[in-house]
Amino acid sequence: MTAFIIRRLMQSVGVALAMSLIVFIGMHIVGDPIYILVDPQSDQAEIDATIRRLGLDRPLWEQYLLFLKGAVTGNLGNSFVHGTSALPLILERMPATLELAFASLILAIVIGIPLGLYAGLYPETFASRTIMATSILGFSLPTFWVGIMMIMVFAVMLGWLPSTGRGPTATYLGMTSSLFTAEGWRYVLLPALNLALLKVSLVIRLTKSGTSEAIHQDYIKFARAKGLSRSRIVGVHLLKNILIPVVTVLGLEFGNQIAFAVVTETIFAWPGMGRLLISSIQSLDRPVIVAYLIITVLMFIVINLVVDILYSLLDPRVRLGEKSA
Amino acid sequence: MTMHVGRWVGAAVLAAGLALSAAVSADAKELRVALSAEPSAMDPHFHNLTPNNALNRHVFDRLIHFDANQKPVPGLAESWRTVDEKTWELKLRKGVVWHDGSPFTADDVLFTMERAPNVENSPGSFNIYIKGKTFSKVDDHTVRVATAAPYPLMPNDLTTIAIISKKHGTNAKTEDYNSGKAAIGTGPYKLVEFVKGDRYVLERNEAYWGPKPVWTKVTIRPIKAGPARVAALLAGDVDLIEEVPTTDIAKLKTDSRVALAQGLSNRVIYFHMDHWRDETPFITAKDGSKIKNPLKDVRVRRALSMAINRDAIVDRLMEGAAVKASQFLADEFFGTSKTLKPMPHDAAGAKKLLAEAGFPNGFKMTLHGPNGRYTNDARIAEAVAQMFTRVGVETSVETMPGAVFFRRASTGANGEPEFSFILVGWGSGTGEVSSPLKSLVATYDKSKGTGAANRGRFSNPELDKLIAEGLATIDDAKRQAVFAKASEVAIQEVAIIPSHYQFNTWGTRKGLKYEPRTDENTLAMSVSE
16 A cells, blocks of 8 residues: 555656646746736836836746756745745645535535435425426526525625624634634625535435435445335445445545635635636736646645545455456 | 632623624724736735735725825825925825834835835836936935926826835845735735635734724735625625726626716727838738738828727727827826817718828728737727728738737837737826827837837827927926827827727725726725725
């Protein structure tokens, strides 16, 4: 397993390198942000001075080599817009995004799996049909619109929940999060639900189809013949067998949410990484974009690793580190 | 017994604490503000950018302040005058203290002027407002500024530079201001907390030299999405929002929970065009064949200006949040012409002028513009393209993100402006007309520092002379006349086609009043009950 993990990490360095090169070249073609950064009243001499200060007067290969040189020592460059090192800029916003993604993951599991199980076990009931029909909405409604609607209904009209922002934080076991305060949950609920919408639908559908397939398998019949209680059959034997696709999808979606919760974070003014990414793209802040994507690549590799390890726990037939034929 | 005493003391402390907090809360008034953009630093010299300047204006004073209409008024300088043509003298306010109680003196001013142009990693420094000026101390409360040539814009320039404390600013980096360590100003508010991208918390400076602000505590948060900003106001989560989306103005006007404050801005939206290339890349004959650049003919430029229906833009696209433009800056500002009127809409006249200029069948053109940089910019570009097409100039529109657009529009084609006809905006940071004149229509000249934003490379020797003359005239009345004349020359020549002046709209909860500012700043000091 150690060899397996090391091999994965080696791959990730390669991917991160390739990606940084692509971003560098791509951003070079798009241009640089000088003209939206400097005061419009500036004369040409001041504009040129700013270009030099940001190192944009050097040829692209030189800029890239400088970046690599810094990257080796863990410095991914200074943000053009913020003037500070890009990596801490992203990392200091990470907790907010992590807690949002985590809250929405929990919502997806808590809502999605029971509803999916129910719909799979009793497919013909009215409730099941309603669940399945509603889950289609989760796929098809745009996040932006749903977010605004949720704000209008729950914050403006009913006044139950705050409209935007992140609640007060508390520190527990060395972690600082707004999930540790009751007030914090009031703030996170709407954006987490907004973010979870697609996932809930996915989980419902995956659980449902898995359940209706597995329910007719021999091992379920055998368990029933053995006289096991219904809750044990469903809760242990059935659930364990249908969870593999659910875990895969949730893992990938979790990564997606951490990296690209852009829309939800923008609407709910959530002070996370996604909003930093979108404003960095708008202002062509290359160092931040490169650093962001490198973090994203690493994160996805870690998540995939965790998902693989979870497989082996859920399904004893899966062995890590074996070369596939 | 000891325990008893302990309990007694505890209760007494508790009671005193309660009484104290009650006394504070009776007077405590919090204002919650939502901004449309994120300030990137608390360091007032890091980046010359409106959101940054507006935020740090709460904490740091300037020598000279702008009032709501960008008229220079006394700040840390009580008065200013010219000693001779090339020297200004400023009398500093006495008895002003920094937030830590230390006194403010001329040394702080000199230190500020040294630091401001030299901030590490600055993506846009204040150098342009400081270079060419030599600051010297006469005594603790008198400062002199010398320039090589007469310089009338001294008061306007000095409104931009936040004065920082020498004691706290020596060797301080941008991070030290963001962390609050060096963010010690003389301003009406003290910085409590600067959490980048999340919230900025301020508390009232009880020792402020100027009028005491109403609010004891101010919490500012960025909410970038317009609809979310409006929702936060309607939900009562914030008391003041800036940049109310124009589509919501009509609805909010009738809403009993909110009040709107609307005011003219220093920003003109205008069209700039290729004045210098003989063949321009984005204009062809209708069949696609190459033609000589029609925009070099003043009749064509005037025809295009006549083709624009400014009433429609103001009423329908801007929902009334704008006023028709006739020149570089609205008539209320210093240096504008009082005789110029917005070009009336006249499609037939435009067609006639085009025919006279040798284009009876018009031509084909691409209008380029930014998307999301100015209010409704892309929609306005689309509408104007249709107006042009109606008089025979078949116009297509291409919009792009601001960062891409301004790069290409300035130095896209081998270091020269790339486009033929563009929609742009100009906000006059100095609050008077020399700013657009010098940057937009003075001949592009790197060594003189003129025409840096002249993306049409317009050049007219008479105009250049007038602008140079105005910039060297200390006497206000004379300078006003020269700049008015310069504006008239530029508009007669259709150096640019002005479309409209933007209004800015703020929304507050009912019962609050916001005094609109032409410089688009959102300030807690401008909110009253």
